[in-house]
Amino acid sequence: MSSTLRVLPSPSADVYAELGQALRRLIPAERLVTDPLRLLAYGTDASLYRLIPKIVVRAETEQEVRDVLACCRRYHAPVTFRAAGTSLSGQAITDSVLITLSDNWTGISVENGGETIRLQPGVIGAHANRRLVPYSRKIGPDPASIDAAKIGGIAANNASGMCCGTHENSYQTVQSMRIVLADGTLLDTADKASRAAFQKSHGVLLDKLSQLSRNLKANGPLAERVRHKYRIKNTTGYSLNALVDFEDPIDILQHLLIGSEGTLAFISEITYRTVVDLPKKASALAVFPDIGEACRTVPLLKKTPVAAVELLDSPAMRAVEDKPGMPKSIVGTPDGAAALLIETRAADEETLKANMAAISAVLDKATTLSPPIFSTDPKETAIFWNVRKGVFPAVAAIRPPGSTVIIEDVAFKIEDLAAGVLDLQDLFDKHGYVGCCIYGHALDGNMHFVIYHDFSIPSELERYRKFIEAVCDMVVKKYDGSLKAEHGTGRNMAPFVELEWGEAAYQLMVEIKSLLDPENMLNPGVVLNDDASIFTKNLKPMPTTSPLIDACMECGFCEPQCPSNGLTLTPRQRIAGWREVNRLAKVGADPAQQADLRKRYAYDGTRTCAACGLCSTVCPMGINTGKLIKSLRTEDWSGFGKAVGSWTSRNYGSMLALSGPGLAAVGVARALVGNKGFDGLAGAARKVSGGLVPKVTHNVPTRISYKPRDSVVAGRKVVYLPSCATRSMGPAGDDPVRESVPEVFQRLMEKVGFQVIYPKNLGGLCCGQPWDTQGLKDVADAKAAELEAALFAASDGGKLPIVSDTSTCSYRMKEYLGDRLKLRDVVDFLHDEVLPKLNVQKKQGTVMLHLNCGAKKMGLEGKLVAIAKACAETVIQPEQMTCCGFAGMWGFTTPELNEHATRHLAKQVPHDCHDGYSSNRTCEIGLADQAGIPYRSIVHLVAKATGA
Template sequence: MSLPAAFLTAVERLIPRERRFDDPLSTLAFGTDASFYRLIPKLVVRVESEAEVVALLQLAQAERVPVTFRAAGTSLSGQAISDSVLIVLGDNWNGRDIREGGTQIRLQPGVIGAQANAWLAPFGRKIGPDPASINACKIGGIVANNASGMCCGTAQNSYQTLAGLRLVLADGSVLDTEDAASVAAFEQHHAALLEQLAELGRETRANPELAAKIRHKYRLKNTTGLSLNTLVDYDRPLDILSHLMVGSEGILGFISAVTYDTVPDHPHKASALIVFPTVETCCQAVPVLKRQPVSAVELLDRRSLRSVQNMAGMPAWVKDLSGQACALLIESRAASQSLLHEQLAQIMASLAEFPVEKQVDFSEDPLVYNQLWRIRKDTFPAVGAARETGTTVIIEDVTFPVERLAAGVNCLLALFDKHGYAEAIIFGHALEGNLHFVFTQGFDDPAQVARYAAFMDDVAQLVAVEFGGSLKAEHGTGRNMAPFVELEWGSDAYQLMWRIKTLLDPAGILNPDVQLSRNAQIHLKHLKPLPAADAIVDKCIECGFCEPVCPSKGLTLSPRQRIVIWRDIQAKRRAGEDTTQLERDYQYQGLDTCAATGLCAQRCPVNINTGDLVRQLRAEQATHQRTATWLAEHFHTAMQGTRAALHAANGARLLLGAPLLAKTSDVLRRWSGNQLPQWTPAMPQPLRLATPPAPVADARPRVVYLAACVSRAMGPAAGDAEQVPLFTKTRQLLEKAGFQVVFPDHQDALCCGQPFASKGYPAQAEAKKQELVAALLKASRGGLDPVYCDTSPCTLRLLQDGLDPRLQLHDPVKFIREQLLERLEFSPQQQPVAVHVTCSTQHLGEAQGLIDIVRRCTREVVIPEGIHCCGFAGDKGFTTPELNDHALRTLKDAVQTCTEGISTSRTCEIGLSSHSGIDYHGLVYLVDRVTRPKAAP
């Protein structure tokens, strides 16, 4: 059914067109969350204020239109999808208020969990919840799902650490529990509602059997159904209401802000891995450890260890473990190292009597404990990467009473065998009896769906009835456990949940069929297809972990959404459907506005680089092979053309003035179909290099200077305070440090191939790369001398897919870090400096190195929040400037205390300068300014 016309008309008046989406591409893209369900919304609305949420809910209430809220869409159980109206958070939900030395923090729902912890880190604090998705999930979802994690347990989740809440109910009414005026107004206008909640609490506490059951259920980790514990924990109706919102999965209202009591984030930690010979001995150790000073105890069964044993970097002994082995990964944290050592001795003493098959002792070495935690963290993606194309990965989330944990594990293993899930693995948070089991499942034929249905029936019976456990410990009930809530809780508690739902959402418009459903088969409806699309992306599990680092998210599509749409296009093609319009829309949304920098791969659990797919599709469209070949073979001429174009632009600036030229170039760019570049005041002036001197025979160490083509063609902008070109500044710094700088022959004809690769001409790109490698080998005397490349993207391009092992190639950060720090005396400046860590610097593993160098140079370093990629992407800042605009929309406010910015990519610096109001320069400018040569010993 379509949405009511009156509702649509009202929404059109309320929400601007650019924040309303009803076209097939957008609704499909937003119809995907991290779960294995899919609903296609009829309308997607991006909201930027609480007032808009209030108005939308009032309209939805009046017209009986179902709505669903979404923050990050990392929910695993189908909580964040809708076939009606999907309300997603825009940019303006990132507010925070740190209070009382970090002991409290108030957050809006759009804040990513890891960002909240970054804000709290200087205070030695963090929020209590620590879900595995904390780098992507947002506070709204963390609270709405009562998400927890490896260290959180039941004592530090959102329910237990909640200090205040601002919420919007289904009728549009607002309550802020920390605002006395808001509370008074709410109590006046909603007295009947509050009295009914108070009465529900009194009834529940007066029912000894029900009250005891609720207390027992929340002794365990439990997110099945509504948070009934609030009815026995609190008698004040406002407290009952605010705590009911925790874990309500959007079925009771919208969480507009939350205040947490934070918890200590101890700086000293150590981890150990203890492998026991059997599941029984492993699980018997858990209650013992629960009494010890441990912060996390993670269980890994033999199947999960087997899933990662062949991964690079895994200890060789993992392959040799016995068939029944079961491991515990143990972490302890403390405020001081001496206290930590006391704790470690106490922990190991408590395990002295247990038989052990293999043991990695406690280590404080980051290399050791990170490797141990990698074993745990790689188990889920290992199953995902090994699954058959067309199947999905399902991760379930149950709790057994800790005292019966071994029996629970063995019963689950038996169910895997019974239903034919040979690949299934078990791992989890042992201290709470919380186990995750991961398996692969196809939904493309009725037999597979029937197998899944039978398996879930058995799991529900096993966990909820036979063991009295929780069917959902921390992932939320969603759609996949909604039919089993009554089985777990019993009729009285289940009807109590429905009474609460009806009381707070009488029209039933909030997230229907999530958590509570009258449809006993809802967990088998709307199952998401994952059709084959391309080998590059077929392993995608649509988790959304990639999205926070994508510069086009919110402008067009995110990596997850690019894959979703390409899968759909391929499936429709195979079915013989017309995809012309969808592909036309995808051209801009999916291809033209993708920066293709590959940061998504760093966040992806299965290492998918969506940029690789985009480059491949661009290559299929590339129709100017001869032109590309000619440019590759006559690159010197192309460089002259670039300089001529910059000369023309500079002349136009002098003639027309900067403001008029900017407006004129924007019109011409649009008229040309993005073929002509966008001019900005940060546009470089042309640079013509003098012939470099020949090398001389002296005692100085030699370095081969590879100047990128952009460094050879582009000088500073006319208005830049620094008028020395990067090429000259780099040479000056290297010579200051005592190096003789030499250059490859015919350098103006050389190129790493990146411009050709990004445009879809891989053959020409590879030819240029090999030509450059040969020139560098000659200049470096067969690899004897190090090579300094002044632009990090070119360095990365040369290193990708292998580089001649004789070459010692350095980007600016690595060379300064390894070669110059010991040769230069630093005198830090007082002025703060903004740092942009380019995508290539991140890929090269030099992000921290860059920040550390800048910290040597200045008293204050500013790293803008939430900007992972500038979106300039080679030349896209010229041809698709809206991508750069969108990626850097928050930059100016973030760097307003700075007078200079630092980066390692000349083209990135053009966009950064344009959007920040300050000049961005290469790292060498800052290093040169604050250093002098060290005196000889």
């Protein structure tokens, strides 16, 4: 391999210690990570590689990035930039300095009527698209990870997806950038003054870029090869097409940065030209007798108005056919069969029908196992796409415990797709891969294949090496395809860049790297690497630890949902950390090292986890990291502690009664010294006690002791379960709404003709959530069983509907009950059974709305929003906030979790908004604390709008 890349000697431990001291003079200590647990956790990405950084810097501003780069240059310490870390090729890890983005990089500016959008690199792709919905537009890149991937990574990897192809990716749609070069220079390509200043300070660099462009264009065969390579998807190496597509060296520079994986500069802002998001969509699933026939149909479909064509081979269909909601057409297909999932889009119904007709004409001439039929029903088409989305997790879930799942992506010219896919299958057989699958974006010739290895077995490493080398030889030498179509070169394809491109093009890439990063300080070893074996080194250990998490791929899709993200650890990081704790124990590591890691994990991993389970709603494997944390909390309980927990369960009614005097005392103190005075005194008491005194504020509920009353109507009977929170916690002391949730809800029910029935012995009943959160599952389940018996009796053996007024409790009981009893949440019941029978008038202007984790996990977001919009003029759902982090009693004992999770809430409350709503009483306490306005049950909003 030919190269002239400079290789810096690795700094010593003493040098990194000095660097750490220097960085502390630039960055606040809380944003510098140097402890072993968080270094491991923050350094983990979605790839099969593991490098542990020496220092992690959570940068907040452009200037901080520049300062850190200057400091690292002085100590010759390499730097890697990190956005979301969903990348699959090892480009977001380092054993030196890792710069990650704090949540201060989430600026979004929609401009020119939605035709452009200016984004900071910390913006999640889906959040950008959400802002563009009113304009019927979206950003061009559409990676499968768009709900977690951040713009910085999307641009730096030139990520694409199912629909954007090569015509709407970041390279094609970038309009301008703000760039920080390796030497710390800032360039804004949209600003004339900045361009002029850069031309003056970096004229030599720009002249050399222009010269590289002229030389390439003058080399006809090489220029044509570059053009040819980008006719299909390609993210192998640098974007050499920038040298043939543009004249202005600044335009060349900003397009070279697309797909450069942080090895040339830092992108601190990017402006995209947006694309039209056509509203009318139709999908069809065509199943073919063999994969060759499916692939041969793709070039014919490309000539029709298709928006996406996704291929699934037989193992891919087998992996998902038994999952709930899968279409019958993929069940029991013969071995060797394959499917094409097709979507077309249009601006209007007439055009959509014409599109479907044109595509169907092609499919009619192909050999299919059954006639494919287009559907425009969103529910049915969602089923089709769930097939595609379910493939990777389904295949990954059946891998042997302890093995690493690997997903690779290559691209063929579309006319070579059938032969290339068949050759891939032959390589699976030759190298002994069973149960692996091929699927992907057939319209672009872009195929993903999934394999798995247990790299703790030495022979597996050698098998992997031989297989990857064979794939590279086949893709490049036989088909002149792309070794990386959309996942980025990273570390695993860096040794093969020259194989794909040839010596002349590779040397051009080396010149580009040397020109923009002469010291090879930015993400060294990524994209270009002289080590031919680097793709088999620094492999991530995946030790088995618990069946609850062993299937985790560490993809990071969970992280945007986690309330402790940025405070301590995320679900991915908790899993990575716990795996390391177990690995150290298995290898007999230094006991002091093990003890230190466990001590750190007790707070970062266990105590600050809300255990809300929202991670499971986006995890490809459905992993609920909260269940792991609860199991660890179980292990922490002594026999005496478990006995106390059991006693409190058996005497719960008395325990709730004892809380009354405490709440009353808070009310008296608040009345005496006022809200500010009370908050100050309570805060001081907590501080003096070292956190032993729970956090209480003026938003702590007033004391109530709800006594059920007989219904005044004799209509349809409904069993009503007010939670222990709503029947013991009234409104906050200064809330102008004074009635409790049960009072208001019963009145609403009676207004629409329901006769309300309560379970007997209500005072001591509970779903068990307080014990479950603490890890006392046996106690929690015993309490839930007690509640089930009471509900069974009250509902006449399940014949009567049952309504719970607190979403977290509803979710817990639904999970516990299964199909034994049909319990409905208050949001569901209000939407379906109450609102339609009432005269609703919007009596409130602007309201804040919080979808708590229980409601979200039950799929009630749409209904909660619909209720709020029916009752209020304007409904605001805060951005950058999922679970509020109050987590039942956790909000009193670990309030920093709630404070962190809701840190963006107050600034999103408009001046004309005075009320917030949710469906969980304890959540409402924490929300009110942070928002500065009262939060109440959605029941109150419905009552206000309906005169109840």
